[in-house]
Structure formats: C-alpha cells, structure tokens
Amino acid sequence: MLIVQKYGGTSVGDAGRIKNVAKRVCRTKEAGHDVVVVVSAMSGETDKLVNLAAEVSENPDPREMDMLVSTGERVTIALLSMAIHSLGHAAQSFTGRQAGIISDCFHTKARIEKITGERLREALKEGNIAVVAGFQGINEKSDVTTLGRGGSDLTAVAIAATLQADYCDIYTDVDGVYTTDPNMVPQARKLDKISYDEMLEMASLGAKVLQTRSVEFAKKYNVPLRVLSSFTDNPGTLVTAEDSDMENVVVSGVAYDKNQLKITIVGVPDKPGVAAKIFSVISEANIIVDMIIQNVSEGGLTDVSFTVLKTDSKRIMDVMKKIVADIGARDVNLEEDIAKVSIIGVGMRSHSGVASQMFSALAQEGINIMMISTSEIKISCVIEAKYTELAVRMLHKVFELDKVA
Amino acid sequence: MLIVQKYGGTSVGDAGRIKNVAKRVCRTKEAGHDVVVVVSAMSGETDKLVNLAAEVSENPDPREMDMLVSTGERVTIALLSMAIHSLGHAAQSFTGRQAGIISDCFHTKARIEKITGERLREALKEGNIAVVAGFQGINEKSDVTTLGRGGSDLTAVAIAATLQADYCDIYTDVDGVYTTDPNMVPQARKLDKISYDEMLEMASLGAKVLQTRSVEFAKKYNVPLRVLSSFTDNPGTLVTAEDSDMENVVVSGVAYDKNQLKITIVGVPDKPGVAAKIFSVISEANIIVDMIIQNVSEGGLTDVSFTVLKTDSKRIMDVMKKIVADIGARDVNLEEDIAKVSIIGVGMRSHSGVASQMFSALAQEGINIMMISTSEIKISCVIEAKYTELAVRMLHKVFELDKVA
Numbered sequence: 001m002l003i004v005q006k007y008g009g010t011s012v013g014d015a016g017r018i019k020n021v022a023k024r025v026c027r028t029k030e031a032g033h034d035v036v037v038v039v040s041a042m043s044g045e046t047d048k049l050v051n052l053a054a055e056v057s058e059n060p061d062p063r064e065m066d067m068l069v070s071t072g073e074r075v076t077i078a079l080l081s082m083a084i085h086s087l088g089h090a091a092q093s094f095t096g097r098q099a100g101i102i103s104d105c106f107h108t109k110a111r112i113e114k115i116t117g118e119r120l121r122e123a124l125k126e127g128n129i130a131v132v133a134g135f136q137g138i139n140e141k142s143d144v145t146t147l148g149r150g151g152s153d154l155t156a157v158a159i160a161a162t163l164q165a166d167y168c169d170i171y172t173d174v175d176g177v178y179t180t181d182p183n184m185v186p187q188a189r190k191l192d193k194i195s196y197d198e199m200l201e202m203a204s205l206g207a208k209v210l211q212t213r214s215v216e217f218a219k220k221y222n223v224p225l226r227v228l229s230s231f232t233d234n235p236g237t238l239v240t241a242e243d244s245d246m247e248n249v250v251v252s253g254v255a256y257d258k259n260q261l262k263i264t265i266v267g268v269p270d271k272p273g274v275a276a277k278i279f280s281v282i283s284e285a286n287i288i289v290d291m292i293i294q295n296v297s298e299g300g301l302t303d304v305s306f307t308v309l310k311t312d313s314k315r316i317m318d319v320m321k322k323i324v325a326d327i328g329a330r331d332v333n334l335e336e337d338i339a340k341v342s343i344i345g346v347g348m349r350s351h352s353g354v355a356s357q358m359f360s361a362l363a364q365e366g367i368n369i370m371m372i373s374t375s376e377i378k379i380s381c382v383i384e385a386k387y388t389e390l391a392v393r394m395l396h397k398v399f400e401l402d403k404v405a
Numbered sequence: 406m407l408i409v410q411k412y413g414g415t416s417v418g419d420a421g422r423i424k425n426v427a428k429r430v431c432r433t434k435e436a437g438h439d440v441v442v443v444v445s446a447m448s449g450e451t452d453k454l455v456n457l458a459a460e461v462s463e464n465p466d467p468r469e470m471d472m473l474v475s476t477g478e479r480v481t482i483a484l485l486s487m488a489i490h491s492l493g494h495a496a497q498s499f500t501g502r503q504a505g506i507i508s509d510c511f512h513t514k515a516r517i518e519k520i521t522g523e524r525l526r527e528a529l530k531e532g533n534i535a536v537v538a539g540f541q542g543i544n545e546k547s548d549v550t551t552l553g554r555g556g557s558d559l560t561a562v563a564i565a566a567t568l569q570a571d572y573c574d575i576y577t578d579v580d581g582v583y584t585t586d587p588n589m590v591p592q593a594r595k596l597d598k599i600s601y602d603e604m605l606e607m608a609s610l611g612a613k614v615l616q617t618r619s620v621e622f623a624k625k626y627n628v629p630l631r632v633l634s635s636f637t638d639n640p641g642t643l644v645t646a647e648d649s650d651m652e653n654v655v656v657s658g659v660a661y662d663k664n665q666l667k668i669t670i671v672g673v674p675d676k677p678g679v680a681a682k683i684f685s686v687i688s689e690a691n692i693i694v695d696m697i698i699q700n701v702s703e704g705g706l707t708d709v710s711f712t713v714l715k716t717d718s719k720r721i722m723d724v725m726k727k728i729v730a731d732i733g734a735r736d737v738n739l740e741e742d743i744a745k746v747s748i749i750g751v752g753m754r755s756h757s758g759v760a761s762q763m764f765s766a767l768a769q770e771g772i773n774i775m776m777i778s779t780s781e782i783k784i785s786c787v788i789e790a791k792y793t794e795l796a797v798r799m800l801h802k803v804f805e806l807d808k809v810a
Binding site for chain 1: 420461468475497500
C-alpha cells in the first residue's frame with residue numbers, strides 16, 4: 001500500500017517528538033508500505049516568525065510573509081529526514097516546490113492548482129521515505145506561497161490524490177472524530193467512520209479536527225482519510241464515502257459554535273429587493289453571513305436577523321449603520337451571547353421527525369430557539385449561550401450517541 | 406552606481422538591528438544608487454539549527470543539513486524586505502535559487518559555478534532593492550546547497566562580479582582592516598586601502614575580517630571590496646587591485662596565528678623520496694601542512710619539522726606513528742606552544758633588507774625563531790607562543806605601522 005501520513009505542529013514540537021514520529025513512519029515502512037510524510041512547522045515556530053514580522057513592519061508584505069513562514073516546515077522536513085536516517089531507513093526531504101505543488105498567486109492563502117509529484121514518485125521508486133513540507137507551494141513566478149490555515153492537511157490530501165494513495169492518515173493530538181466535544185460531554189464516543197459530508201458539517205460547525213478545505217478535496221478525489229493520534233496506537237476514525245451502514249444512524253454527531261453573533265435589523269420596509277440590498281452590501285464588505293431569518297411582515301414592516309462571526313463584529317456594525325440609513329429601517333440590534341448547536345447525520349435523509357425531536361428536547365429543558373437552519377444532513381438552532389453545555393449534553397443523550405451503534 | 410551590500414549575522418541579530426540595516430540600505434538607495442543586499446542568518450540561528458540536528462542524528466545527512474541551515478538566511482531576507490517596505494521603499498527578497506546561484510553538488514561546502522542573476526536585474530530595473538539570501542545556492546538536481554564558512558561574503562562578491570557592481574560593501578562588526586589586531590596593539594591603525602594579495606595573506610594568516618575564498622573571487626573578477634562597520638559611519642577599508650601608492654609602503658600589516666602546532670620527525674634517513682613519502686601520506690589524510698623545514702643532514706640522518714592546524718592534532722599523531730614506522734625514523738615530537746607572526750606588504754617586492762630587519766628585531770628582544778617561511782609579499786616566523794604579543798607590538802613599531810603613511 002501507499003500511505004500518506006501527516007503530522008501537525010504538536011506532533012513534531014521538539015527533537016524528542018520528531019524522533020517519535022520517525023519511529024512511527026519507519027514502522028509503517030517496515031510493515032511493507034510505501035510512505036510519504038507531510039509535516040507542519042514545529043509548534044510555536046510559525047507564531048515566533050509572525051511576531052518577528054510584526055516587530056519590523058506594521059503591515060508585512062504577503063509575498064515576504066510567505067517567504068518567512070514557509071521556513072518552519074523546511075526545518076521540520078530536514079530534521080525528520082535525519083531522524084529517519086538514524087533509524088536506518090532511506091529518506092529524502094522535499095519542499096513544496098520540489099514536490100511539484102503548483103499554486104495560484106494569492107500569497108498567504110494560495111490554492112493548489114496541480115501537483116506534479118515527479119520527484120516523490122522517483123524517491124518512492126528508489127525505496128525512500130519521502131518527507132514533504134506541508135502548507136507551501138510555488139506559483140508561476142517561482143515564488144513560495146503558503147496555503148492558509150489547515151494548509152498542511154490540504155497538502156497531504158492533495159498528494160494522496162495525486163499519487164492515488166490507499167490512505168491519507170492525519171495524525172493530531174486527538175485520536176479521532178468524536179460524537180461531540182469530549183471536554184464538554186464525558187460520554188462522547190469516538191466514531192469508527194464518518195462520511196465526507198458529515199465531516200464537512202462537523203468542521204464548518206467548529207469541530208477542529210480537520211479543515212473544511214481538505215475534507216472537500218478528499219471528497220472530490222475520493223481519498224480515504226484516517227484521523228489518528230500521534231501519541232497513541234488507537235485505531236482512529238475513517239472519513240470516507242457514504243455507505244449503507246451510515247444511513248442507519250440517524251444522528252452521528254452534535255456540534256456547537258460560540259463564535260457567532262446575531263444582528264437584527266428592526267423595522268425594515270417590506271418591499272421587494274430590500275433583503276437583496278442588505279446582503280449584497282454585506283457581501284461586498286467580505287463578511288460571511290451564516291444563518292438568516294425574516295419575520296412575518298406587520299404593517300408593511302418586518303425584522304431581519306442574521307449571524308456573522310464575532311471577529312467581524314466591528315466591521316459589520318460599520319456596514320449596518322450605512323444600510324439602516326439607506327433602506328430606512330428603524331434600528332439595528334446586536335446580540336453577542338448566543339450559540340449555535342447542531343445535530344448532524346446522513347441518516348436524516350431517510351428518517352423523518354428528527355427536527356421535531358430536537359425542538360421538543362430543547363423545549364423540555366426550557367431552552368428558547370432563536371433561529372433555525374437546516375440542510376439535508378444537519379439541523380442547527382441558535383440559543384442563548386448560557387444553555388450551550390446543557391443543550392449539547394441533552395441532545396447527545398436524546399439521540400443515543402453514547403451507545404455503540 | 407550599483408552597490409552590493411553584505412550584512413553578517415551580528416548586524417541582523419534582532420528586529421531592531423534589522424531595522425537599522427534597512428535604514429542604511431534605504432539611505433544608499435536615496436543617494437541615487439541601485440542596491441543589492443546580501444544577508445546572513447540572524448546571529449545564533451544557525452547554531453540553534455545545528456544543535457537541533459545533533460539532537461535527532463549523530464551524523465546528519467549533508468543534503469538535509471543544507472535544507473535545514475539554509476532556512477536561516479530566508480528568515481532574514483523576508484524580515485529585511487518587510488523593514489525596507491516600512492520605510493517606503495520597494496524591495497523583493499530572493500533565495501539563492503531565485504537569484505540564480507548555481508553551485509556544484511558538494512553539500513555543506515558547495516562551490517558557485519555560475520550566477521544567472523536574471524531576477525535580480527529585473528527587480529533592479531523595476532526600482533526594487535533586491536534582498537538576497539547569502540550562503541546558499543542550488544545544484545543541478547534543484548536541491549539547496551550551502552557554500553560553507555564565509556559563504557555569505559562569497560555570495561555578495563559573486564553577485565557583484567555578475568552584475569558588474571561598482572562596489573561590494575562588506576558590513577561587519579569592525580570598521581575596516583587594521584594594521585594588526587587592535588585588541589593586542591592599541592596603536593593599530595585602520596588602513597584606507599589594501600591590495601587583494603595583502604588581504605589574502607592577512608586572511609590566511611588569521612585576520613578574521615574576510616574569508617580567503619571571497620577575496621580570491623574579488624581579485625579574479627576585479628571587484629572593489631569595501632570593509633565597513635554596520636554600527637558606525639566610518640569610511641572603512643577599500644580592498645582593491647595593487648597601485649603604485651601601495652608599493653611605497655614596505656609593510657602594511659602584522660598578523661599572528663596561534664592555531665598551529667609543530668611536529669618534528671627526528672632521525673629521518675636522508676634518502677631521496679623520503680620527504681615526498683611523508684607529505685603524500687599526510688595529504689591523503691586530508692591534513693593541510695603550512696610551513697616545512699628540513700635540517701642539514703648529519704651522518705645520513707636529518708630532522709623534518711612542519712606545522713599543521715591544532716584541530717588536526719589527534720589525526721596527525723595517528724598518521725605520524727604509521728609514517729615513523731614506515732620510513733624508519735627515530736621519533737616524533739609535537740610542540741603545541743608555538744605561534745606564527747607575519748609581516749605583510751606588497752612593498753617588500755621592491756625593498757630589500759626587510760627580512761633581516763624583522764629577524765634582528767626579534768633577536769634584540771631575545772625571541773628565538775623556530776621556523777621561517779617567506780613569499781613575495783610576506784615573511785612569517787614561528788616563535789614560542791608566550792612571546793606573541795611582544796613580537797607583534799614590537800614589529801608594529803619597528804615597521805612604523807602606527808604612523809599614518
């Protein structure tokens with residue numbers, strides 16, 4: 001088999017941990033597999049470099065920022081290759097450029113355009129373990145680019161797709177994907193497998209195990225992903241295409257997100273085109289809106305509510321002042337103490353009554369639902385932030401997530 | 406004018422110093438010059454990386470070592486470019502590869518084969534300050550190489566030669582080349598100019614301002630070098646082709662070297678081919694011999710003495726045991742407490758009696774001369790180490806180096 005393994009910053013945080021990763025990599029090689037390893041910068045290194053940049057410039061140039069932070073992964077690939085040599089195996093390090101990772105020109109958040117992978121194929125053919133710098137590529141000008149948050153996961157998945165690897169194993173500091181946050185719910189259970197779509201909903205709802213972009217990429221190229229811990233030998237969670245087993249499980253996870261705030265525009269004239277106007281102005285300001293609801297109109301006036309990320313709170317209020325004046329609305333309110341709780345499961349497609357089960361469970365606990373949004377495989381409710389923990393624990397129990405399927 | 410400036414690790418040791426270098430670079434640009442800046446890694450960074458390598462491997466692979474340590478200069482070029490932007494000037498960073506520095510394949514001590522410099526020319530044409538990573542190149546396999554000790558000076562000189570720069574300014578923590586070590590002789594005087602050949606002798610005799618390889622390169626391509634301090638605005642020393650002024654000065658510098666030891670093989674059969682045998686065996690062991698003397702033969706036996714670097718002391722003694730047995734010599738002695746003092750000056754070519762003046766000066770102080778070696782522009786004497794300071798001070802005075810020429 002050809003296995004692509006990816007180790008994050010915590011897994012390669014110091015010389016001792018790098019040696020441990022080397023052992024793990026060599027064990028896979030000794031089991032008869034071909035191995036490509038993708039690594040992040042040692043934890044803390046990227047922050048250190050970003051701080052240095054802040055010391056010399058208030059607004060660092062993106063091209064130079066990429067030149068700077070891409071050094072972190074280069075340090076790790078060199079050290080890991082050396083550590084593998086010490087264990088008696090052949091290994092070669094490759095930068096993004098050397099691995100043939102071609103990206104577009106958007107520095108600090110570039111997108112992979114293609115991967116040639118020539119030198120990786122050669123290295124594997126010669127019996128080497130190939131050690132690749134995550135998070136980086138090269139653009140048509142031959143300048144170094146970086147792929148943005150979660151870029152190393154993306155590198156691993158894209159290489160796995162290019163080389164048609166049998167598995168892409170993502171090693172992190174948790175040992176898999178859980179039915180919910182184990183820190184909040186002690187009964188949370190590790191899932192043996194989960195579909196790409198469910199994983200995507202989990203990720204976009206704030207579960208931090210995998211970034212949305214890499215799951216999308218894995219889905220598109222049908223790369224079997226495994227989420228594993230680099231500190232244990234537990235089997236982890238397989239993220240894969242949906243199968244019939246999965247449909248039998250109505251709800252596979254409960255997620256929550258406390259990073260949003262709710263805006264309500266009060267007294268909006270209920271005329272065609274008003275909603276379009278509001279959301280096109282917000283979109284022009286590059287602010288991403290998540291949920292939207294519009295109340296029933298009363299006397300030609302209505303209320304429009306929506307949620308955005310808390311990090312956008314200043315910018316959204318600036319935009320809102322302009323909009324309120326433009327459309328002649330009465331006022332705008334901001335609510336910060338909200339949370340979104342969601343249940344996710346591909347089984348919802350074939351099971352009815354899931355939504356009402358969720359709503360009545362929340363009602364029984366006296367939790368008021370402020371907004372609702374649904375997709376084929378997900379139901380989300382916005383509630384008061386102080387009820388987050390209560391709601392998550394209760395939904396985890398109601399949908400029997402603590403019981404082995 | 407086109408000026409290449411090179412700043413060493415101490416000059417870019419932290420964010421504050423990088424900002425200072427940026428100011429200096431911008432001042433040169435504002436004076437109407439085109440500027441290419443070559444920088445080393447921040448002081449301490451390379452050592453930190455080398456130590457990490459030692460933690461993961463007893464014998465790190467040279468290719469991976471180059472991948473590792475070449476990151477240090479990349480960090481500096483990115484930070485310096487950002488700092489220049491903050492001062493309102495256009496700048497672009499270039500790795501060795503991007504600057505078109507093509508080297509041979511000898512990792513950790515590669516030699517520059519050619520410099521294309523295309524992107525540098527373009528960047529300058531567009532009004533940019535070009536900021537180049539010193540010490541590194543790329544080989545035909547597209548792997549990163551490093552140029553060994555003093556590699557950043559070499560990068561600067563080689564780029565200056567390629568772009569036909571008007572000056573190559575080497576910024577260090579001293580403000581020029583002195584008649585002798587100012588720490589030993591307070592009357593040491595900074596030289597306004599010095600010839601390439603004199604500088605080469607000074608460098609090979611232990612003066613640490615410039616590495617031999619970069620001076621050789623500058624001489625070969627006739628690049629005017631200036632040695633300057635990055636902490637003052639003093640004019641520095643110009644290293645250039647010999648001119649008639651220089652010949653009027655008989656001695657321009659006094660150098661000393663305490664890093665050698667003396668080996669004497671006692672009772673060597675005085676037959677043809679014996680010396681050849683001794684020194685070919687030493688050369689095969691990759692040990693560099695500096696001075697050699699052979700005594701007058703007595704009763705068919707002679708003594709052979711030579712000096713080698715103290716760092717080779719273990720290896721040379723292993724080799725010597727073998728040689729002594731092979732050639733049937735009586736014994737071998739090692740003297741560690743020696744020093745070499747030298748006077749250097751192109752004026753020696755046209756002035757006679759310089760050697761005898763040196764020998765009698767040493768004799769007057771009761772300093773015994775153990776070995777002598779001369780070149781056209783240099784006389785070196787090996788003496789007891791304890792007399793080093795006395796000899797250097799006295800020679801500095803005898804040849805009137807404290808007086809402005």
